[in-house]
Amino acid sequence: MEKKTLSDISCKGRRVLMRVDFNVPLDDQANITNDKRIVEALPSIKTIMESGGRLILMSHLGRPKGKVVPELSLTPVAKRLSELLDAPVVMAGDCIGTEAMQQALALQDGEIMLLENLRFHPEEEKNEPEFARELASMGEIYVNDAFGTAHRAHASTEGICHYVQPSVAGYLIEKELKYLGQALNAPERPFLAILGGAKISGKIDVLENLFDKVDTVLIGGAMIFTFFKAQGYNIGKSLVEEDKVELAGHLLQTARDNNIRMLLPGDVVAATEFSADAETLTVPIDGIPDNMMGLDIGPQTIDTYSREILQAKTVIWNGPMGVFEIEKFAKGTIAIAQALADATAKGTISIVGGGDSAAAVMKAGLASGITHISTGGGASLEFLEGKILPGIAALND
Known part of the structure; x- marks a missing residue:
């Protein structure tokens, strides 16, 4: 997906409309608690300003649902920027x-300005042409640098491209396309995917799209229990998607038919309840007691998965290995993050697909040791599924 970028155009003396993702977390006093999304947009912002462009930034913040919600004003963002x-x-x-x-x-x-929250208007998410046209009328060039919203066909991401030309990618989107695209289309091998999270249903399309691309898949998170149920194991009180058990069996067979190594944990950390105070027990996957649920991968699996990661040349990771929000069930996820950083130090290309995986890497203090951490959880997931992202498809080739 070769798209025109900031490097292909001249901004001097022209009004540049740039879609950014300034959907930052705020505390009760409207203070920004994490400015990473603002910092990520700085390379494109500085390039436009230093080249003499007249920059008009636009973003959403939170979910005001088409109404003006003063607590979701972008004013604190303008101050921090x-x-x-x-x-x-x-x-x-x-x-x-x-x-x-x-x-x-x-x-x-x-000079630079920031428009107020796009989602104060219901027309933004509805991608209404007249609203897109009115946004477009403010600029002479459009730049999209908001990968986190590129999977949405909104007025500021897709509709606007019909009314302002050129429409190009900013440096952040360019970087996302480079790493995610290269991993899917021309990976250095062995190519390994690590997929975690709670449900198979959220990863079906990713698995099916990756099956003809990867050499090995490591599975973690609560979705392992749907696979184990398909194999006839007793899973105790562990989370399971009953309506996906047959599909899980089909995915395992598909992996075998395509000579893909699809590894499931050999042991898990189990507890009687979903709680920081719960007593834990490490058990083999065929030994989960009836009154317990698996909440993390066990030490044997950590060792096996870490060795696999260290042997790979390209690794994509999407989804935690356990309930990493609770410290005693975070060991598996943190260990995978550490193995990924160790592999990266040896030359592996490591890509973390946003969302919870990115949060886990940050929590472990290992972000600087990863090749690329995606800024878009949903967008990176849909990219890995092989779907077309409307906000990128609309840009000039």
């Missing part, structure tokens, strides 16, 4: 309308 850039950031009172347009037209070369 101004601090990071050491430059003033004009904050618009809305994302469309006469006032916002006047502020955009008043920008000089190298």
